[in-house]
Amino acid sequence: MTVVPEIGVLALQGDVVDHMRAIEAAGARAVPVRRESELDSVDGLVIPGGESTTMSKLLTVFELFEPLAKRLDAGMPAFGSCAGMILLAGEVLDGRTDQRSFGAIPMTVRRNAFGRQVDSFESPVELTGVEGGPFHGVFIRAPWVERIGEGVEVLGRVDSGDGPAAEPGGRIVAVRAGACMATSFHPEVTPDARVHRYFVDMVRRSGAGTVE
Ligand code: GLN
Numbered sequence: 001m002t003v004v005p006e007i008g009v010l011a012l013q014g015d016v017v018d019h020m021r022a023i024e025a026a027g028a029r030a031v032p033v034r035r036e037s038e039l040d041s042v043d044g045l046v047i048p049g050g051e052s053t054t055m056s057k058l059l060t061v062f063e064l065f066e067p068l069a070k071r072l073d074a075g076m077p078a079f080g081s082c083a084g085m086i087l088l089a090g091e092v093l094d095g096r097t098d099q100r101s102f103g104a105i106p107m108t109v110r111r112n113a114f115g116r117q118v119d120s121f122e123s124p125v126e127l128t129g130v131e132g133g134p135f136h137g138v139f140i141r142a143p144w145v146e147r148i149g150e151g152v153e154v155l156g157r158v159d160s161g162d163g164p165a166a167e168p169g170g171r172i173v174a175v176r177a178g179a180c181m182a183t184s185f186h187p188e189v190t191p192d193a194r195v196h197r198y199f200v201d202m203v204r205r206s207g208a209g210t211v212e
Pocket of ligand 1: 048049050051052053066082083084087111112140141142143
């Protein structure tokens, strides 16, 4: 007897297919979400990477912003990667003035934070609660978490060297707060489903899913 949650992947833009494959590999059912009726039936949601400013606009155009904000307020589990992390944040630095975010995780994130020279890079990330060694973090014009508010647990940091990005202990790149989690990196581009499994377990623990 296993509980199989149905997890939506916001499918307005970005890495939808890879997240769906990773969610299925992690033991849940994955469905693309483009409209409110599709959002209504899911037990949790992945907000993929892409471009947070564009996704913010598309959420408004597709009339999904308010319904999604409501579900997040009501405690629906969500996992945001990269641009998805930005969309879950309470405050966005270096964003566009008209970009909106859900404030589901009380944190401040900085867009494109790692700077031009390291637009994209790969680095191992030790993740609290994810066993089996460091995760291979793929960072693509990634944000970092600059400040966290009450109730936010830091799950992972990345060594930020001694350049302008330096921060003792490294920059925060993975967090969790209540039913929501976010990573600066893209776990869906690796064959390793441990981060998605962590999220699927969160959704299961929230009591959602059908018993099969
Ligand atoms: N820099 C992008 C943004 O601001 C995020 C990049 C990504 O999701 N790979 O939305």
